[in-house]
Amino acid sequence: MRRLIVALLICVLITGSATSIHNAFLLNDYQDTTSASKSEILIEDGDTGAEISQKLYSSGVIKVTKVFYKLALNQKRATSISPGIHEIDLKISAQAALNQLLDPTRNRGVFRFNEGLRKVEILDLLAKSKLVTGQLSPAIKPADIFKTNSLEGFLFPANYSFAPGTTTDQAITQMLTRFNLSAKTSKIDQGYGKFSPFELVIIASIAQAEGDVQDFTKIAQVIYNRLKIGMPLQMNTTIEYAANLRGKIRLPYKQLEINSRYNTYKYQGLPPGPIGNPGQAALEAAVNPQMGDWLYFITVKPQDTRFTSSIKEFNTWANEFRKNEEAGLFK
Numbered sequence: 001m002r003r004l005i006v007a008l009l010i011c012v013l014i015t016g017s018a019t020s021i022h023n024a025f026l027l028n029d030y031q032d033t034t035s036a037s038k039s040e041i042l043i044e045d046g047d048t049g050a051e052i053s054q055k056l057y058s059s060g061v062i063k064v065t066k067v068f069y070k071l072a073l074n075q076k077r078a079t080s081i082s083p084g085i086h087e088i089d090l091k092i093s094a095q096a097a098l099n100q101l102l103d104p105t106r107n108r109g110v111f112r113f114n115e116g117l118r119k120v121e122i123l124d125l126l127a128k129s130k131l132v133t134g135q136l137s138p139a140i141k142p143a144d145i146f147k148t149n150s151l152e153g154f155l156f157p158a159n160y161s162f163a164p165g166t167t168t169d170q171a172i173t174q175m176l177t178r179f180n181l182s183a184k185t186s187k188i189d190q191g192y193g194k195f196s197p198f199e200l201v202i203i204a205s206i207a208q209a210e211g212d213v214q215d216f217t218k219i220a221q222v223i224y225n226r227l228k229i230g231m232p233l234q235m236n237t238t239i240e241y242a243a244n245l246r247g248k249i250r251l252p253y254k255q256l257e258i259n260s261r262y263n264t265y266k267y268q269g270l271p272p273g274p275i276g277n278p279g280q281a282a283l284e285a286a287v288n289p290q291m292g293d294w295l296y297f298i299t300v301k302p303q304d305t306r307f308t309s310s311i312k313e314f315n316t317w318a319n320e321f322r323k324n325e326e327a328g329l330f331k
């Protein structure tokens with residue numbers, strides 16, 4: 001009988017504990033993970049976990065603040081919540097709310113700038129945004145080591161989070177800061193041989209524009225090989241930049257006569273500046289070219305770029321390219 005009483009007491013205690021846990025957590029947290037109803041939550045730079053919890057609660061996303069706050073404290077990834085306007089479902093669990101806050105597709109404040117975009121294209125994207133305001137100040141420029149006031153080449157392509165009210169100067173400064181980190185990581189800030197950090201950015205921008213990532217190191221080597229023997233670079237992408245064109249497989253002959261220092265058919269050496277904004281792989285390729293004697297390269301078909309030191313072999317491949325072009329492989 002005594003054992004039965006003890007067992008009953010234990011059951012009561014376990015039941016009481018379970019009820020307490022249920023009340024403390026389950027009853028204080030919604031159980032759904034999605035909802036048809038949504039709310040826009042503004043997360044600002046510097047918001048604390050407590051402030052984010054309160055915003056979620058006030059908007060009807062979570063049931064109480066403390067469950068989300070404790071959850072965020074126990075999950076390191078919560079520190080990656082980005083500023084911006086997040087579209088979050090209403091009346092969902094704290095865990096689901098955290099997951100949605102970390103989903104970049106729900107954040108209208110996230111900007112993705114792809115590798116190779118030009119300065120004018122980046123500024124146009126920012127100008128069209130409802131989050132970024134103001135005009136770019138002429139005082140914003142690259143680090144002194146690059147000895148230029150032009151931003152072309154130094155707006156690092158990546159994902160950025162801009163909260164509403166971010167100024168253009170603040171947005172561009174973020175990109176420059178990210179570029180400086182990449183310059184240090186790739187070591188282009190140290191120069192390479194006789195080439196200055198600024199010249200390396202030019203080379204990286206050409207490699208970025210001319211080929212696919214797997215070919216960057218070879219393209220960089222072609223550039224170095226041509227410069228070494230005084231051969232014009234003859235890169236179509238530099239003319240496209242001068243003429244404000246994009247993605248032309250073949251340029252009209254009249255474009256090859258364009259009067260611009262970016263015309264690398266007409267002028268020897270590097271163009272006067274970068275022709276776009278290179279990513280990490282292109283920057284690294286500029287200081288880590290793949291050794292070879294190549295002077296020519298051509299993309300015969302998509303994802304098939306070939307390199308050679310023989311003009312005869314190049315011309316053979318050029319005929320193959322023309323056949324593939326006529327067959328519609330580049331459409």
